[in-house]
Amino acid sequence: MIPQHNQVINALSQHDSEMDTVMVQQQQLQQQQQQQYATNAASPPVFGSQMVDKNSSTPYTDATQPRRLPLAIFSRGAVLKKC
Numbered sequence: 230m231i232p233q234h235n236q237v238i239n240a241l242s243q244h245d246s247e248m249d250t251v252m253v254q255q256q257q258l259q260q261q262q263q264q265q266y267a268t269n270a271a272s273p274p275v276f277g278s279q280m281v282d283k284n285s286s287t288p289y290t291d292a293t294q295p296r297r298l299p300l301a302i303f304s305r306g307a308v309l310k311k312c
Contacts, residue, residue, distance in 0.1 A: 277292040285291050 277295075278288075281288045281291045
């Protein structure tokens, strides 16, 4: 064989092994993502009533009213007042 052919063959076989490594890594990542999805999908939803303090004087209101973030009024990039 001609030395140039050997170099080409070596380069192609190295490229093939690198591609195999990349494919294995992608498969492992997909498996991890599927496992995480299955774990997250298996956990039951948390309802507002489950997060209410047991000693609350207004448990219904605490369970049904969402937490609201403080609002601010902006005018041309400056905060005028926080609500």
